[in-house]
Amino acid sequence: MHIAIVTPRQFGDDAKGGGERYVTELSAALKKIGISNEVLEIPRLRSWRCDSAEIGFSELWSRIRKADVLHIHQLNSPGFDIGAVIARINRVPIVLTDHGGGFICPGRLLGRARLLCVSAAAYVSAWSSYDIDPHKRIRNHTLIYGGGDHVTAAPEIDSIVDFAVVGRILPHKGAHIAIEALPDSASLRIVGQVRDSEYYKYLARIAEGKRVTFVPDADDAEVAQTYKDARYILCPSVTSYGGHVYSRPELLGLVALESLAVGTPVIGSRVGGLAETLERFSQQTVEAGSVKAWRETLQNSLTNQASSESVNARGEVTWESVAVRCQRVYSSVLQSRRGQIGVVDA
Template sequence: MIYLKVLSLTNEFEEERFGGAGTAATGIVYMLDRLGMEQTVVVPRSDWNKPGRLARGQHINVLGLPRNIYYFGHLEMVWADALRHKFPELLQKWDVIHLQAINFAPLAYLLSEGRIPILYSVYSFLREELGDPKVPGLQEQFKIQEELLKHCHRIHLISQSEVHYLAEHFPQYLSKAEKLALGISLPTERWNQVNTNNRFLYVGRLLEYKGLEDLIEAVGRVYRTERQICLDIVGKGPAPYEKYLKRMVSSLKLGDCVQFHGWQPSLEVKQRMVHAMALIIPSRREAFGLVALEGMAIGTPLISSSAGGLAELVSPTGALTFEAGNINQLSEALMTAIDNPSLLKLFSERARERVLSYAWEQLAPLYLNLLENLTQ
């Protein structure tokens, strides 16, 4: 039985995933597919030279667009008129337009015409996440997102910290906001404490607000206590910042114990989580913390800051937590993990228990209710 027809507009999906937003978008689409939704997903594809279509799941049609000037313009905003003429099937009567990336806002407005409800999933408030730098391109993106808050019909927020941000900065839109956590597909992999070898793991984008400088400094402090410690960093970021981090590692003489691995496929990341002593989330700001949730699902012990949505997701009774930006507390947490392996085993068990409530199957009725209410 087909309940609803949903058009999903996202900057990341499946093979095009680059981080938490891509994982979230993919998870939501497949969850809705299992509920019987008929969905068309429009997504850029970095590895395609021309548009293409793919079938996925039971009722998922994917329209992939090359990331080029024919489809995307300034700030990678989609050319809505070009898509309307090139793909007239997008003009059909949708029950809901699910917007998951601001660069598709022009297309959502064009197709909605004020009649089809737009659900906007906010995976982060850009002005909060990026620190509000006075950079013209970023300021334009901030304004695009804030216009979306005004024009969409329902705002999907992913944590209580994001609800607080909306209430403080845009209270006029709070009445159309709903908080729904992101979910996880429970993996078969399980954490293996036997061969951790004091190897800690960071997974995520290499950006300043992710707290990597704090983490490297903390590893240096632990290293100087003559404890054995290694850190694997998986992820990519702007080239100048990556070079800065590598220079920092070199200046602290940590080249033998801190390794950068770049971006890696999800299967390899899961294997690193299986064999890590702990997964470290040192973020200074975080809307939710999907990497933490993925680690918890495998049972990898967490060392996490309490920034933003992490405070809601990560329990202090099931992880080593520290105040965001507090390098002393982070280095102490690393030493506690090294010195107390039995504590990590306890955290692993508690993490696996806690994550069950975040399984997509548990969250599915809430998402279904959100969509159905939009169409009434």
């Protein structure tokens, strides 16, 4: 079995979001369980790479045509537009996984009609299934969730911070809520790439006079150390900011899985797949965007440390388990395809 994985970008350099990380870790996990695969990056309609090396369109066509299954990550993307067409012409079954967000691309004009060419959906959360296919056009679908055990082992704890926010500095991630809700004398560390400089300046302003530190260029080791240092990891994602409404909230919450894999409890907003992930592991959820509710929850967490010592989810949030679920999906669509071919041949 050989899988061609299509994604806008892989994790690394400036591509450090959850979607990029997801594909990179899944590819490695599939190889570990014996599933041959290669990653095809299609960031634009006329830009194609295979395992980070530039390739021409004829090679892209050949690699998809030779695959047993094409696993496309991100519905609203050039990768879906191009990959789905090539796969359909060459009768290669398509598995779809979506991570929220997306790009402005021609395929959007077709709306949900695009789903008719998908053989199976591998959802990172039940919320994602409602978001992508509320009318269940894709009959073969399953939950594959996500992993967190890619976080490298952190060194011994040097210092303790009460709370930490890990993630790109963007308004919808809600770091401003964590700052505004921070109890007096409590400490907060914000770790992540600055993707919105104006928002970052705003965060710095409202953090003045508080015990807030920013680490804008942390590497994997520093992120792992933060998970170990913090008493709680916060995921204060919001559904609106500055008049803009985010119609597709967090579909999974990879930061939460990373934290739980390390053993640090999480407090997160009650939005989308993030809430689903937190509830799955009995973590605290808070009304999104409510500074009052967040302040009360953070204050209570400081006086109730029992929950911060009871997290042991590492064995449940592995990439190997995600890869095994994907393997079942691939086997299912291949079995279905063989059956259809058999009927035609008969």
